[in-house]
Each structure stands twice: as structure tokens, then as C-alpha cells.
Amino acid sequence: MNVLMDSVLRDTRTVTPSLILDFNVIKQTYDRFLAAMPGSTVYYAVKANANPQVLQLVVDKGAGLEIASLAELERSLDAGATGERIICSNPIKNPIFLERMHREGVYAMTVDSTFEVEKVARYAPGSRVYVRLAVDNTGSVLPLAGKFGVDGDEALKLFDLARDLGLQPIGLSFHVGSQCLSVNNWVNAIRACGEVWQVAAARGHRLHFLDIGGGFPAGHYHTPSIPTIEGIGAAVMDAVAHYIPRDDLQILALEPGRGLVGESGRLVVSVVGKAKRGSDEWLYLDAGVFNGLMETYEGFPPVVHLLSDDAAERPTMRYTLAGPSCDSCDVIARGVELPEVHIGDRLVFLDAGAYTNEYAAAFNGFPIPRWVALNVGEADREPAVGD
């Protein structure tokens, strides 16, 4: 489906493990978000992949950035973003980070506790703030509920407190959970926001900002049951029209991370060992939980293929896939169906553009995947390679 990507994956000179990103896919995906949710603003969730080339592309496309830390702010500014194109959706921020965001004119930041409202008022006085509502995460692969978010009553109290402390309450945000497979999560969350919004308006808060967070799933192209950007977008636009006062809303914010960059990446690895243990067939790869595939340990099922011209002729097997370290936690997946695999064969993990190198450590001496960027710019026809 992608000739350049395919040729790099199959080129045995490509060092393994390598993370190969096709920037054309990111560009096309960005355009799909805007087309699916007309008038919205994409704030790319930097945590998904903070590589400078990715941030540069996002800024060049005119998107905003969603950050969580001082280092992410600096990387965003380095990529050419200005403060008013940046929001911070981390509900917990340290004083140095707050002061710096204030100085750079970051557009707005989230709060979800009285402690945080007080901290923001002290270190970033006068800031625009939005409150994160806790919403149903059922149906997402990695639920985010529990650690962040408040209910509607608490949100109203935080609006009042923020106003009392000289901050500007501007709206609401939520997060449906990472890789969310249920479109209804967005609809229900937007309805919940609408209810809070109406009461807040009646209390004199003039809201204009609705941040529907991330959670946009990758992988519809190989798993049709995964919702599309277009399908989610239609439901979101319908819910917004229904539940959010039309004249109030000025900014409909999206925070795709995986949703924007996930499908652009492939992780190519080598099989370095095999073992039959009881009735289980084990494959040991040169990337594992610690050096690139941490999400599998969090419960994310990988989509993996054998890279071989004779794959179709080999018998189908069921494998346990393990990483290269001596750590027993370093098991990627069990019961994975693949054509019979030999030592030295290469496998490719799809949808690896997000949370691969970001989570990775060179534990036990096994290197983090090399970085290969394809189609970075019109004039850049050679793949960019780096560590």
C-alpha cells in the first residue's frame, strides 16, 4: 500500500529495531481531522511522539500543540510554535512550568482540583483555565479514568474558585481513554459537558472552549471494527450542535496523539532466538517491552506481520513474542498467529508511530529503535535517518 515504506522495511540494510515514520500519512491524517470536524482546532498531544521533525511538521501544518511539561513547552517553542497556539492539558503542573507558560503566553491550561486552581492563580495569574470532567472510559483500550477529572458539581465549584482568584474560566475538557473504540463515549461526554456548561452560564461564566481530548484510535485500515476519524467526527459534530450553546462556542479543541501519528509508523524488528517451552513456541525479538513496545505491557494488543516473500507458503503457527531483555515482564504478546518464523527473520509492528520511542529505555543494554523519517518534505526525497 506504500511503496517507499515497504521498500525500507524489506531492505535488509535497515538496522533493527527501527521506527519508520511516513510523514505523508501524518499530513493526510491531519487533513482528515479538519475535514471531519470543520472549524475545530487540532492541538497535537506532544507526548505521543515528541521527535523534533514531527513537531516541526505539526507546526508547519498550522496545528496547535498540547503539552504537559516544561520540556514539551521548550520543544514546541523550538519547533516554531507560539504560546497562543499551545494549551496544557496536564491537570498537575509544577511552579516553574506554570511561570514559564505564563511568560510565553500559553493560551490556556486545565485544572481539576482546588489545589491546582490556587497554584495556577499564584504562578500564572490571570490565565485562561478549563476544567477536566471525568467521563466514562468504557470501551477504550487504555482507560484513563481515576487519575484525573472531576464531576459536574465540582467543576462548577472550580469555575467559581478560579474566577474568585482572578483566573478566566473558559470551558471544559475530557478524555474518553486512549484508543477509544466506542463513539458513544464522545457523545456521552459532550452531553455531560453541555449540562455543566448550561449551569455555569447561568452562574455567569462565559465559556467558549470545548476540548474533546484525544483517544482517537489507530488501525481502522486493517481492523474495520475500529472507528474512523470520519465516523467519530460526524458523531462529535452532531453532539456539539445538540448539547453546546451554539453562540458560545469559539474553540472546539481536539488533542489527537496516537490518532494523528500512530498509523504513520512501523517498527521493524529481528527475531534473535526461538525456544519451545512446554507446548508454547517462543520468539525472542530485538525490541521488547522496555525498548519500544511498552504499550503491549499496558494491555495494548500489537498488530504484527512477518516480512518475508514466502510468508504465504509457510504453515501458520501460534507464538509467544518476547523482548530481548532478561526481565520476565518483557513479554510482548501471547498466542500471536504468524507464518512459521525462523531466527533472523524480520517482523513489522503496525501503528507504531505513537508511544514507541517515547516510552523506551535502553534497559539491559538493548538499544532504543533507530528513527527513520520518510517524506519529510517535498524536496527531501532521501529518507532521514538518525538515532
Added chain:
Amino acid sequence: MNVLMDSVLRDTRTVTPSLILDFNVIKQTYDRFLAAMPGSTVYYAVKANANPQVLQLVVDKGAGLEIASLAELERSLDAGATGERIICSNPIKNPIFLERMHREGVYAMTVDSTFEVEKVARYAPGSRVYVRLAVDNTGSVLPLAGKFGVDGDEALKLFDLARDLGLQPIGLSFHVGSQCLSVNNWVNAIRACGEVWQVAAARGHRLHFLDIGGGFPAGHYHTPSIPTIEGIGAAVMDAVAHYIPRDDLQILALEPGRGLVGESGRLVVSVVGKAKRGSDEWLYLDAGVFNGLMETYEGFPPVVHLLSDDAAERPTMRYTLAGPSCDSCDVIARGVELPEVHIGDRLVFLDAGAYTNEYAAAFNGFPIPRWVALNVGEADREPAVGD
């Protein structure tokens, strides 16, 4: 209990998060291992903490090193270790690593599958090999069973295959699981090794190497139910005398990682935020699962104290501890009893000398703990600080 450590922990100029290691504790712990298991050889498991200063100390003390990868081999050689002081207990090794170990004269390496025996014979011909037995991991905090190890019958087949392919089968190894709290695991494993050893001897294999692996737990000094090095050592020496033919055994190998360096380290962190969510009190720290406390996500219960002169006067609370990232997986522990904690307070995690910075990634822009080494050498009275 340690004046220098305590003064650094309580010095508000100490940046957080910082990982502070007292090298005197490592030296004393090394001596305790040798005293508890006379005649044994310590092969420090480099994966636990591969900081060059730690490796240098280990080599200077005369210990060996246990490695798993090319990068760990290079770090060991850089620290002054020679090949004959190094063993490799990673059952899966890539060809480049095998060739390099062969060239450097690494003393021995483990195998636990026919594929691996063939690979070692091809890329490191003539090498000494030992077979890893799968043993009971019940009672260890982080069981290692499943990914590695074979039963006795398979071990005997691998000895025969290794001999047939020109390798030198020298012995057996096992791993009781990380932070093993049951002394009987070592005893049972050594008995299992003894049974295989006797049959192997009858088949003409002249074994001389028994590697009892790692798993030595840290923390007896604060939790008396955790076994001591001395208690484990007495049981091990007794079991070895009982089950392993006395005239055969030349090398009794230990692979302490956490057991050697764990108690030497303290991780000091700051509290950057608080929230009350339902009935739960949350504390948000500047180190979490991704940037230093990954082991807590694997199920390892942290031991954490409040650093405050008035700690005794504060009411006791129960907290959920979370890391700084936006990731909901970044929750360190729940139901932790601490004196009431305020934003800006500092906490210290004990027994942080192993698997802290090794597992860490700067995900979401939150930095890996700074490194502070105390008592590195007699002449070195100033703490060494670095990134």
C-alpha cells in the same frame, strides 16, 4: 542511620527527582555476600544499575560481571573487567554479541534451547556453556518463570547437544525470581540442580559450575520478614554441600543485582500537586512509573517516607501516589500511609539503587532522576553529581 545520605536528602538544594547512591553500602554488601557464601564468586548483574561508577566499583572490588547484551559487555570492558571475569546469563543472544563475547574470552554463557546451542556453536565455537533450569518462583515479588529455563530432561539433552557441537557444558544455573522472599526457593532449586548434575556426570559430563542466579532481596533493615544475605547464604551453603558433588564444584556463582546495589540508593522526589477524588487523596510526584518508578507498575510495593522535621506531628493519611505524566498507568501505589503531605514537600523512596534509572524514560518531558554518588572513593569526599 547515615549522616551524609541524610544531609543530602534533606538539603533543599538537591534537585528532584534525584537518585542518591551511597557506595559504602555497596562495598559493605559485597563483603557480606562473600562472607555469607565463602568461596563463591559474585557476578554482578549489570542490568540492575549499569552506571559506569557502579561498574568501576564492582570491578575494583574484584567481582565478576553478568551481562546480557553487547552494550553491557562494552560497559564492563570499559570498567576494566576482562573476559574471564564475565559471564552471560541471557539465554537469547544475537550473533554479533556472541562473536564479540567469543573474541573477548567471556568465561561462559547460558543456553536453554536447542536453537541457542546451535547458535552459540556457530558464532562462539568451543564456548563454555551452562544450562538454565526452570525452578519454582513462588514467593518472589517479581516471578521470572515462563520466559526462560528448561526441565531436567531437556537440560540433559542440551548438554549432549552442546558436547556434540563442540561446546563445553560446565554446569547449571537458575533464577528464583526477583526480590525472592522464600529461602526455600534456593534450597529446592539447588536440589533440582543436584539431581540433574548426578545424571549428567553419569553420562560423562564433567560439570564444575553452579550459578544460583539473583533474586537476593533488599529491605531486611526496614522489614525484618525479608530474608538476609546471611540467612540465604547459610541455607545455600548447606544445600550445595548436600546436593552438589563436593569434588566437582569449582565455581559457585552468584548474580546479585538488586541484592548488591538496591539498598545503597534513595530516590528523592517532590510533591507537585494534590487532589481529592471521591474519597481518595491523591499526591502527584515529579517521578513516576515512566521516569524512575517502573518497578511499582510491575507490582513492586514501594517503601516511602516523608522528609520533614515535623513529620511526627502531622496526622496520618492514606494516599494514592501518582507520577507526573498524563498517562493513567502512571500510578505508583495506592493506600500508602504517610503523615499529611503538602505541595512542595519531599518524599524519599528507599531501596532505589536498582532498576530505577535503568528502566526510566523521559516520557511526556519529565526528566530521568539526576544521579548523585556518595563515598565513591576514600579521597572523594564531595558528592559526585551528574545527569
